[in-house]
Amino acid sequence: MKMEYTSLELQVISCEELRAFNFFQKLSVFVTVSIVAGDNPKKQLHPALQRCHRTPTSKGGHRNPEWNHEVGLDLSAVSPRDYPGLSLRFDVRLPSVVGSRSIGEVRASLQELVDEFNGTVQFRRYLVKNDDGKGIGVLNFRYKLCGKSDEVGDEIGSDRAFVQSSGPRSNNFSYLE
Numbered sequence: 001m002k003m004e005y006t007s008l009e010l011q012v013i014s015c016e017e018l019r020a021f022n023f024f025q026k027l028s029v030f031v032t033v034s035i036v037a038g039d040n041p042k043k044q045l046h047p048a049l050q051r052c053h054r055t056p057t058s059k060g061g062h063r064n065p066e067w068n069h070e071v072g073l074d075l076s077a078v079s080p081r082d083y084p085g086l087s088l089r090f091d092v093r094l095p096s097v098v099g100s101r102s103i104g105e106v107r108a109s110l111q112e113l114v115d116e117f118n119g120t121v122q123f124r125r126y127l128v129k130n131d132d133g134k135g136i137g138v139l140n141f142r143y144k145l146c147g148k149s150d151e152v153g154d155e156i157g158s159d160r161a162f163v164q165s166s167g168p169r170s171n172n173f174s175y176l177e
Helices: 080-085 110-116
Strands: 003-016 030-037 066-074 086-096 099-109 122-129 135-149
Touching: 003 030, 003 086, 003 110, 030 066, 080 086, 080 110, 086 110, 086 122, 086 135, 099 110, 099 135, 110 122, 110 135
Parallel strands: none
Antiparallel strands: 003 066, 003 135, 030 086, 086 099, 099 122, 122 135
């Protein structure tokens, strides 16, 4: 049965062993999360999908920043047939006096997240890649899809126990091509 989800509850947890050259200041970073259409950033998305979410800037300036920041993404404007063309984009950014600069990113296929979802909170680890495609660390997040199926009245994931839910940590890395 093809599931239609209305929202994605996401918690950006942390990065591990983040490496970036930062000569003038400590490595305090933040992450922006958005839904993007494949590799074409200019493709117009529904206005409900254009929102960009931001974590607070990590404190301490170390290589293992933690945020534990919750983000809610509205998927009600997305049809299940559109899932394959969409990705979650996590942009790891370094703040500076004149704005911020990207030091790496993760792209997670929305279709893969939907396919791997089994009704409970899922933990994922993705390689953070810089502009050259080299790994500079690992991003940890967990997610839960909420919504209803095609059958009337068959609702899934409607409880709000996202933060309290805990599952075994997976050591499987999901690397993006």
